[in-house]
Structure formats: C-alpha cells, structure tokens
Amino acid sequence: MSIDPYRRLGRGYDRHRRPDPRIHQAIARAVGDAATVANVGAGPGAYELAATVLAVEPSPTMIAQRPAGAAPVVRARAEAIPLRDGAVDTALAVLTVHHWTDPAAGLAELVRVSRRQVILTWDPEVFARELWLVADYLPQIAAAERPLACLTTITDELARHDRRVDVRAVPVPADCRDGFLGAFWRRPHSYLDPTVRAGASGLASLSPEVAGPALQRLADDLATGRWHASHRHLLDLDELDLGYRLVLATAR
Numbered sequence: 617m618s619i620d621p622y623r624r625l626g627r628g629y630d631r632h633r634r635p636d637p638r639i640h641q642a643i644a645r646a647v648g649d650a651a652t653v654a655n656v657g658a659g660p661g662a663y664e665l666a667a668t669v670l671a672v673e674p675s676p677t678m679i680a681q682r683p684a685g686a687a688p689v690v691r692a693r694a695e696a697i698p699l700r701d702g703a704v705d706t707a708l709a710v711l712t713v714h715h716w717t718d719p720a721a722g723l724a725e726l727v728r729v730s731r732r733q734v735i736l737t738w739d740p741e742v743f744a745r746e747l748w749l750v751a752d753y754l755p756q757i758a759a760a761e762r763p764l765a766c767l768t769t770i771t772d773e774l775a776r777h778d779r780r781v782d783v784r785a786v787p788v789p790a791d792c793r794d795g796f797l798g799a800f801w802r803r804p805h806s807y808l809d810p811t812v813r814a815g816a817s818g819l820a821s822l823s824p825e826v827a828g829p830a831l832q833r834l835a836d837d838l839a840t841g842r843w844h845a846s847h848r849h850l851l852d853l854d855e856l857d858l859g860y861r862l863v864l865a866t867a868r
C-alpha cells in the first residue's frame with residue numbers, strides 16, 4: 617500500500633472538514649442504537665460516533681490527523697477489512713466510497729463484516745442541477761465526477777447483496793461547518809478563498825486553466841451584483857437539498 621493520494625490533498629484536511637452538528641445528527645439517527653460500529657474510510661474521524669470500535673483508513677496522512685481519543689484505527693482498505701464476518705452491528709462509510717479502487721469489492725466487505733450498512737454519498741444529477749457553482753460556473757466538476765461510484769452504484773451493488781435499501785436526503789445547512797464542495801451554497805464568496813477550495817477535492821483537483829476563468833467570472837458576478845440578482849431565491853433558505861444522501865441497508 618505505497619500510494620497515498622491524500623499525501624497532498626489531505627494535509628490540513630481536519631481543518632477544512634470539521635463535522636457539522638446537523639449532519640452528524642443525521643448520521644447518528646441513521647446508525648441508531650448500534651452497539652458497535654466500524655468507520656470505513658474514516659479519515660481524521662470527522663463523523664465518528666461513540667460506538668465506533670474500529671476506524672479503517674488507508675492513508676497515513678489522514679491517520680496522522682486523527683485526534684487523541686479517536687477510535688482505534690487500522691491502516692487498511694475497504695476492499696480488505698481486517699474484521700471477521702459479522703464482527704460489528706454497523707459499517708459506516710462517509711463520503712469515501714467514490715475514492716475506493718474497487719467499490720464493488722469494498723461494499724461486499726461492508727456487507728460481510730456488519731449487519732447494517734450506513735453510507736453517506738450523493739446523487740450526481742441533483743448535485744449538478746442544484747449546486748449553482750457546478751450548474752452555472754464549473755460543469756467540469758460534474759463531468760469529472762460522472763465516473764465516480766456514488767448513489768446508484770451503491771444502491772445497485774447493495775441490492776445485488778440482497779439488502780433492503782432506504783435512501784434519506786441530507787440537506788446542507790446554510791452555515792454548514794464542514795468544508796465539502798456543496799457547503800458554501802449560500803456563501804458564494806467562500807469559493808474565491810484558496811483555503812476553502814483546497815478543502816473540497818472536487819475543486820482542488822481542477823486545473824488552474826479550468827478553475828481560473830470560472831472563478832474570475834464568479835468574482836465579477838459577485839462584484840457587479842449579477843450573482844445576487846440570479847440567486848436571490850437562495851438567500852432566505854436555511855438549508856438546501858444538494859443531493860447528499862444517506863443510504864441505509866439491512867438484510868431482507
């Protein structure tokens with residue numbers, strides 16, 4: 617396991633990706649009264665729950681950012697989880713499946729090691745339509761994300777394992793504390809901040825040739841009031857459905 621894609625993108629990740637309490641609550645509600653949880657693709661542990669008995673994470677950069685007192689972590693991939701069959705009540709995977717080399721193998725592992733699976737992912741169609749940054753300025757983000765394993769790949773794969781699947785929307789609060797790509801939908805100036813962009817892999821991985829002109833257009837639209845004129849309807853909303861989804865799976 618020598619390649620660590622988070623060696624560059626993951627530095628300072630814990631500063632950008634602070635857990636949002638409302639999203640944390642939605643995850644906690646989905647996990648329910650599970651006594652034992654394995655957090656797979658755990659990163660620094662932003663949404664770790666008290667019942668977490670093991671965090672599974674391949675990146676040493678991410679592991680190094682786990683705070684003292686976080687759940688015990690093993691350096692491993694979702695595709696080969698070092699747990700016996702049915703070892704935990706729930707396997708949790710938060711915004712990670714799209715990073716896995718072999719999502720089908722990783723999802724099979726979640727099903728093998730746990731009775732229930734809870735996965736936070738997104739619906740790319742809703743995302744590309746509802747997040748103005750993508751729809752109006754950077755459709756390249758949607759194009760780059762199209763091949764990624766997200767909602768339908770995950771639900772189809774879990775159905776193949778004979779799971780009963782329930783999908784819940786997770787709206788993004790207007791003042792979301794987390795720094796993922798959709799978090800700043802009502803704070804458009806934030807996307808002009810390089811620190812904010814560095815925390816959202818969908819933006820951070822764009823080339824300067826693509827990101828530069830689009831962000832300049834956003835800066836101009838903000839300066840002239842054009843952005844506010846065309847997005848006025850967003851300014852009174854406290855939360856917005858950008859397509860983030862919790863997938864809950866159990867045996868049929």
Ligand SMILES: C[S@@+](CC[C@H](N)C(=O)[O-])C[C@H]1O[C@@H](n2cnc3c(N)ncnc32)[C@H](O)[C@@H]1O
Nearest residue numbers: 657658659662675678693694710712715716717
């Ligand atoms: C966007 S981060 C999410 C981290 C954490 N779940 C959170 O919400 O803050 C994606 C994580 O998936 C991890 N990852 C990448 N490939 C993986 C794999 N094959 N198996 C498990 N985790 C993987 C990355 O190292 C990274 O920590």
